[in-house]
Amino acid sequence: MSNFVVPNRIFDPEAECMPSGERVKMQIAGLRRTVEQAKKIPFYRRKFDKSGIAPESIKSLEDLQQLPFTTKQDLRDAYPFGFFAVPRAELARLHASSGTTGKPTFVGYTQKDLEIWSGLCARFLVAGGLTADQIVQVSFGYGLFTGGFGLHSGIERVGASVLPASSGNTQRQIMLLEDVKIDTLICTPSYALNLAENITAMGKKGKLALRYAHLGGEPWTEEMRLGIEEELGIRAFNNYGLSEIIGPGVSGECAVRCGMHIQEDQFMVECLNPETLEPVADGEQGELVITSLNKEACPIIRYRTRDLAYLDSSPCECGRTTKRMSRIRGRSDDMMIIRGVNVFPTQIEEALLRVDGTAPHFMIELTRPGNLDEAAIKVEIRPQDFSDKMEAMHKMRDRIGREVTAITGLHFNIELVEPNTLERFTGKAKRVFDNRKLND
Ligand SMILES: [Zn+2]
Structure with a gap:
C-alpha cells in the first residue's frame, strides 16, 4: 500500500x-x-x-x-x-x-x-x-x-x-x-x-x-x-x-x-x-x-x-x-538533537554549575530504546560532597534534573557516580555518546 x-x-x-x-x-x-x-x-x-x-x-x-x-x-x-x-x-x-x-x-x-x-x-x-x-x-x-x-x-x-x-x-x-x-x-x-x-x-x-x-x-x-x-x-x-x-x-x-x-x-x-x-x-x-x-x-x-x-x-x-x-x-560540532530539540553539552555544563557539589565531569548518553530518544547524564560528585546518605544524594540528583530541564526543556535521566570514575581527557572532552544510529 x-x-x-x-x-x-x-x-x-x-x-x-x-x-x-x-x-x-x-x-x-x-x-x-x-x-x-x-x-x-x-x-x-x-x-x-x-x-x-x-x-x-x-x-x-x-x-x-x-x-x-x-x-x-x-x-x-x-x-x-x-x-x-x-x-x-x-x-x-x-x-x-x-x-x-x-x-x-x-x-x-x-x-x-x-x-x-x-x-x-x-x-x-x-x-x-x-x-x-x-x-x-x-x-x-x-x-x-x-x-x-x-x-x-x-x-x-x-x-x-x-x-x-x-x-x-x-x-x-x-x-x-x-x-x-x-x-x-x-x-x-x-x-x-x-x-x-x-x-x-x-x-x-x-x-x-x-x-x-x-x-x-x-x-x-x-x-x-x-x-x-x-x-x-x-x-x-x-x-x-x-x-x-x-x-x-x-x-x-x-x-x-x-x-x-x-x-x-x-x-x-x-x-x-x-x-x-x-x-x-x-x-x-x-x-x-x-x-x-x-x-x-x-x-x-x-x-x-x-x-x-x-x-x-x-x-x-x-x-x-x-x-x-x-x-x-x-x-x-557537538550539538545534539533530542526529540527534535537542539541541545549543546555546554547547556548541561551550565546546569551543573548551578548545583553545588558536582564536579565538572559528566557524560551524556543518548539511546533510542523504542522509537523515542532517551537522554541520560552521568555526573561525577566531588569527593568532599560524596555522601553515603541516600537522601542527600537523591536531593542532589533531583536538583540537577530540575536545572537541566530548566535550561534545555527536556527530561534527562540523571545518574550520580563516585568521584574519579569518569574518563579524563587530555584534549577536547568527549561528552556525548550517541548510540541512536543516525547515519545511513
Ligand atoms: Zn526532483
Whole structure:
C-alpha cells in the first residue's frame, strides 16, 4: 500500500524549473540585495568596511566567497536583536531557536519574508503530494520553534486545511487522525514512528485514511523512512530548514525522492570542507553554508549550519532545475538533537554549575530504546560532597534534573557516580555518546 505513485506536481514552476542561466542572474541580484540589506547590521557593516565589500563588488556567483561567514556564536553575541536589519515596526513575526545557553536566538520576519516562507513550505508540501482537498494534522509544537507555524502557513498557502494539533498526547493525536480522516501528517520522524507503533498496538493499523507525511526537524535514516511507510501505509517525505535561515522550506524532496531540492531562487547553499572551508565536489560530504537572497528582517550571509551533507547537481526526472542535497548525515560540532530539540553539552555544563557539589565531569548518553530518544547524564560528585546518605544524594540528583530541564526543556535521566570514575581527557572532552544510529 505504501508503494502508491505520488503524482509529480510543482507549486511554483517559474521558480522551481527556471533555466539555470536565468537563475544565476537572479542569484547575483539577490546577493547584491542581501549585501545592501546586511549593511544595516553592525556585524556585517564592520566586516564589509574592513574588506571594502559593497553590493557592486558582487559580479559573479564566485564573489560569494569574498563574503564573511556567520556562526551561531555571532548571532548569540548580538542577542537579542543585533542581527535585525529592519525597525521593530516593520516586523510581522518573531521566532527563536534554542542556543547553547538558556537564551534563545531570535529571528524576525517582515510581512514579505512571511509570504516567501509560506511559499517555500508550499513547494515541498505540493512536491510530496499535498493538494487543496486534503486535511493536514500538524503535530509539531506551535511556539517559538519555526516548525509549527511555518508548516501551518505553507498548508494554507496550498489551499488545504490545517488541523493544528500541536505536539504531545499521543492518544489524542491518534483519535484526531482517525476521526478527522486526516490525509497528511506533519511531525518529526521519531514521533511518526512512535505514532505508528501506538496505532499498531491499538489494532488500528491499515484503518486510517492517512496517505502522506512530511517529516523534519531532526536527522533520520532511510531505514527509518521504510519503517514508518510500512507501518502507516503512507509515503513519507523529508524536508530541511533551520530557523537561523528561515525555518522549514530551505529544501525538500520531490516525488522522485533522490535528495532534497534546494530553493535556489531564495538561498545559495555551499558545501564546504569544515576544516579548510574550501568547497568540496558534488557527492562529497561537507558542511552546508547558507546565504539568503531575499530576506528583509534577518538577511544572513554564509551561515555555518554545522550540518553535514552532500550536494547533487545532476538533473532530476521531476523537471525541477535546482540542485539537491542529501539527507543530513551528521554534525560538525557537538550539538545534539533530542526529540527534535537542539541541545549543546555546554547547556548541561551550565546546569551543573548551578548545583553545588558536582564536579565538572559528566557524560551524556543518548539511546533510542523504542522509537523515542532517551537522554541520560552521568555526573561525577566531588569527593568532599560524596555522601553515603541516600537522601542527600537523591536531593542532589533531583536538583540537577530540575536545572537541566530548566535550561534545555527536556527530561534527562540523571545518574550520580563516585568521584574519579569518569574518563579524563587530555584534549577536547568527549561528552556525548550517541548510540541512536543516525547515519545511513
Ligand atoms: Zn526532483
